[in-house]
Amino acid sequence: xxxxxxxxxxxxxxxxxxxxxxxxxxxxxxxxxxxxxxxxxxxxxxxxxxxxxxxxxxxxxxxxxxxxxxxxxxxxxxxxxxxxxxxxxxxxxxxxxxxxxxxxxxxxxxxxxxxxxxxxxxxxxxxxxxxxxxxxxxxxxxxxxxxxxxxxxxxxxxxxxxxxxxxxxxxxxxxxxxxxxxxxxxxxxxxxxxxxxxxxxxxxxxxxxxxxxxxxxxxxxxxxxxxxxxxxxxxxxxxxxxxxxxxxxxxxxxxxxxxxxxxxxxxxxxx
Numbered sequence: 001x002x003x004x005x006x007x008x009x010x011x012x013x014x015x016x017x018x019x020x021x022x023x024x025x026x027x028x029x030x031x032x033x034x035x036x037x038x039x040x041x042x043x044x045x046x047x048x049x050x051x052x053x054x055x056x057x058x059x060x061x062x063x064x065x066x067x068x069x070x071x072x073x074x075x076x077x078x079x080x081x082x083x084x085x086x087x088x089x090x091x092x093x094x095x096x097x098x099x100x101x102x103x104x105x106x107x108x109x110x111x112x113x114x115x116x117x118x119x120x121x122x123x124x125x126x127x128x129x130x131x132x133x134x135x136x137x138x139x140x141x142x143x144x145x146x147x148x149x150x151x152x153x154x155x156x157x158x159x160x161x162x163x164x165x166x167x168x169x170x171x172x173x174x175x176x177x178x179x180x181x182x183x184x185x186x187x188x189x190x191x192x193x194x195x196x197x198x199x200x201x202x203x204x205x206x207x208x209x210x211x212x213x214x215x216x217x218x219x220x221x222x223x224x225x226x227x228x229x230x231x232x233x234x235x236x237x238x239x240x241x242x243x244x245x246x247x248x249x250x251x252x253x254x255x256x257x258x259x260x261x262x263x264x265x266x267x268x269x270x271x
Contacts, residue, residue, distance in 0.1 A: 008084075009083075009084050009085075009086075010045050010046065010084060010085055010086040011086060011117070012086070012117075012118065012140050012184040012185070014045075014086070015045070015046070015086070015184065015185055015206050015217075015218075016184070016204075016205070016206065018045075018206065018217070018218075019204075019205070019206040019217045024217065024218055024219070025045050025046060025185075025206055025208060025217055025218025025219075026043075026044050026045045026046070026218060026219065027044070027045060027046035027047070027048055027208055027218055027219065027220035028044050028046075028047060028048070028220065028221055028222075028223050028226065029047070029048045029049070029050040029052055029220070029221070029222045029223050029224075030047050030048075030049065030078050030081075030223055031049060031050075031053045031056070031057050031074045031077070031078065031223075032074070032077045032078065032081075033077045033078065033080050033081040034081065035081075035223060036077070036078040036079075036080070036081030036082055037081035037082075038081075039085065039223075040081060040082045040083055040084055040085045041083075043084075044085050045085060045086065045218070046085060046086045046087075046088060046208075046218070046220075047078060047082060047085045047086070047087050047088070048088045048089075048090065048120065048220060049071065049074050049075045049078050049087065049088065049089040049090060049114075049116065050090050050222065051063040051066050051071065051090040051091075051092050051093070051149075051150070052090075052149075052222050053066055053070070053071070053074050054066035054092075056222065056223075056224040056229075056230060057074070058070070062149065062152050062153075063092070063093065063149045063150055063152075064093045064150060064152070064153070066092045066093075067092060068091075068092055068094075068095045068106055068109065068110075070092075071089060071090060071091070071092050071095075071110065072089075072109065072110060072113045072114055074089075075087070075089040075110060075113075075114030075115075075116050076113065076114050076115070078114075078116075079114055079115040079116055086117050086118065087114075087116040087117050087118070088116065088117070088118045088119065088120050088142050089110050089114055089116045089118075089119050089120070090119070090120050090121075091103070091106055091107065091110065091119050091120065091121045092150075093150040096121050096127065096130050097123075097126075097127070099130075100129045100130040100132075100133040101133075103121070103127070103130035103133065103134060104130070104133045104134055104137055107119050107134045107137070107139050107141075108137065108139070111139055117140065118139070118140035118141065118142055118184070119134070119139060119140070119141055119142070120141070120142040120143070120144055120187065121141065121142075121143070121144065122143075122144040122145075122148035122149075122150050122151070123143075123144070123145075123148060123151075123174075124143075124145060124170065124171070124173070124174025124175075124177060124178065125173070125174055125177055128177050128178070128181045131143070131178065131181040131182065131183060132181045132182065135181065135182035135183075136182075140184050141181075141182065141183050141184065142183060142184060142185045142186065142187065142208075143175075143178040143183040143185070143186040143187065144186065144187040144189065145171055145174055145175060145178070145186060145187070145188055145189075145191075146161045146162060146171065146187075146188045146189040146190055146191040146212065147159075147160070147161045147189040147190035147191070147211075148189070149189075158190070159190070160190045160191065160192065160211070161189075161190055161191050162191045162192065162195055163192060168192075168195050171191065171195065171199065172195075172198075172199055172202075175199050175202075175203060175207075176202075176203070179203050179204065179205050183205060184205055184206075185205055185206045185207065185208060185217075185218075186203070186205065186206075186207050186208070187207075187208045187209075187210065187220065188200075188207055188208070188209050188210070188212040188216055189209075189210045189211060189212065190210070190211040190212065190237070191211075191212050192212075192213075193212060193213025193214070193215065194213070196209055196212035196213050196215060196216050197213060197215035197216075200215055200216050200217060201215075206218060208220050210237060211235065211236070211237030212237075221238065221239075225238050225240070226238070226239070226240060226241050226242075227240075227241065227242045227244045228240045228241075228242050228243035228244050228245050228246070229244045229245055229248075230245070231243070231245045231246075
């Protein structure tokens with residue numbers, strides 16, 4: 001299906017209408033002005049300033065180390081490149097788990113200092129109080145269930161979640177709780193496709209899948225994975241749409257050769 005044709009800005013209400021009409025929602029991560037501007041101009045519906053910046057921008061092994069200040073910086077950069085897309089900023093580990101007052105203060109900082117349109121946080125029943133408090137303050141919240149990368153040390157693995165019925169039942173209950181708490185959408189990460197389909201159809205709010213099959217209301221990928229900037233990470237759910245790692249490597253090698261051979265700069269490229 002073509003990109004969303006409505007010229008005005010995408011809002012949380014737009015996403016609700018897209019679910020109701022059966023139009024799939026496209027979402028991608030971005031962390032800076034230049035890529036945000038490109039994705040927005042291409043017609044992406046939602047840009048996620050993901051805490052995956054911890055991995056792909058800062059080089060950490062997990063998403064745990066990235067700070068609230070760093071997420072705010074990336075959010076500021078992205079928002080400057082956006083004219084149409086909905087911008088969601090991840091709340092990083094430690095900025096909301098301890099209590100709902102800290103969660104609200106963190107969310108307010110993100111919204112005020114970045115100009116983003118919404119925040120995203122991970123978890124179910126354990127963070128419902130925080131979600132309710134943030135939503136009550138007028139801040140849109142996107143939930144995140146299934147594989148929650150900030151809890152990687154608890155899980156000990158990035159394997160598919162909710163394959164067992166007990167965990168699947170908890171996901172069903174958590175999804176309903178998040179909807180009742182006021183979330184405008186929920187990300188499902190690495191859960192069985194059949195479960196994602198069942199829960200998506202049971203909810204009135206949109207679901208965004210990553211490794212959760214084709215029956216979610218939308219899909220999200222990390223830009224570095226999708227564009228082939230990071231060729232070392234190739235999970236089953238990833239479709240790579242470009243191979244920029246090789247393109248960049250070839251370009252830089254050619255540049256080095258041209259400099260060494262004095263081919264660059266040429267007379268035309270000199271003043």
